[in-house]
Amino acid sequence: MIFTHFKRITRTGFVNFWRNGFLSFSAVIVLTLSLGVFGALIFGSAFGRALIKEVKNKVDINVYFVLDAEEPDILALRKTIESLPEVEKVEYVSRDLALTEFKDKWKDNSLILQGLDEIGDNPFPAVLNIKAKEPSQYAGIATFLDSKNSLSKDGSNIVEKVNYNQNKLIIDRLGRIIPAVEKVGSIIAILLVIVAVIITFNTIRLIIFTSKDEISVMKLVGASNMYIRGPFVVSGIMYGIFSGILTLILLAAFAYYSDAIIMKFSGVQGAKDFSLLVNVFSSYFIQNFGQIFAIIMGSGIILGAISSYLAVKRYLRV
């Protein structure tokens, strides 16, 4: 009996969805717009994260060593720094490597290379490039480097210069701006989701309002609440499925054409400046398709089903 009921409810929901053509179309369009907001938030968040990561990557602390600093002392210091919990990565550039990189960079400029030859000895100090997990943690790392940990075994100071102070301004600003941007972004996202949910709910409520007489007739012939409500919930799920598919197609199209769109709006130079962000949407969409599919389809189906369920409720009191 339960199976028969389920079959009838599902069939009626499907039939109503197709027969209510224009109303179903309206619901699908409104729900697509709402899911589009969800999609925009997903992409916006991915873009924001990529942008923040990009900016964070451009910030680091460089520790320059005195020229006669012994490599074992430098490596020992590197090991100590790497053990700090706030440190994400420490890159060691030896004096020889620094010289090779310099020569490689200026291989086409004989004047500079000639000047280098005249100096005779390798003028480049060894460097440790330190990346923290968060911009706010650079101050702690700088303080650590100022302490006695930067002394060699025999007690002499091997650190020539730490460029934290030069980068301090941008690092401090980033430390303040990024959490604020994330906070404001979250609030805007929550507000947009609330607006989208309210608009969807009201549209479906209006559609079901047109069926209120039908619902009262169903009650009067003795249909149970579940039997009346079921087809509306099935139609709501159909709105969700169709709008989910439509939204995914639109998001895929946006992801595919996003590079051209960025290029068009930011110009060639702007696109160059954002060179590392090129493909951010398309690659994000491909890499996270399963998750995006689940969020968009799941939200659509849940939103459609719950809105229909609640909207029918008020007309069942006959």
Place this chain on the structure above:
Amino acid sequence: MIYFDKVSKIYPDESKALDGISFGVEPNEFITIVGHSGAGKSTLMKMLIAEDRPTHGAVFFESANIHKLKKSQMNKLRRRIGMVFQDYRLIPNKTAYENIAFAMEASGHTENEIASDVPHVLELVDLGKKIWSFPHELSGGEKQRVAIARAIVTQPDIIIADEPTGNLDPVNTFEIIKILQKIHKLGTTVLLTTHNTGIIDEIGGRVITMEKGKIIKDDKHGKYVL
């Protein structure tokens, strides 16, 4: 079978739709309730299907107080009552077949029963050729015949017809009355409301006359006061 016990309905603006109504309905009776508009006929019918609640008094269906039934019991009771309305109340996006099938589905009938009974009942009201028509493709008289088919298909104990001919021309009016009489002869109790005295002259039988929410005459031989 049915008993109205001192039923009153008073609206918030103090107007009385029903004023201490008491009467009983026996099985297999054909009762016509007659009265002008606003006499309380439709309110009385709504009490019987619990579409409205009395302010005072009670309505009993086989000793059960209708307005004290649980939701599931109320659904079962409504399946034993066939309703026919003046405005047909067909589901617009369902065909004649589907409108009738829905009532059977709600009553828990099987697919086979639905497939055999629905065409049969549509033949009974002479609408066999309109089985797949939507309500907007039917005339007023045809819509009302579908509504009657929907009301009788579950073989209810009682048919309540609230001004079923109110929107129909004389030819269709008498067609509908003939169908209701035929149903009555098959053993179903019929409760009909109307303000059309021509119908009463045609039907005869028990007639209850209502005025301003009260019963002013209850006659077993077709007499009324209007």
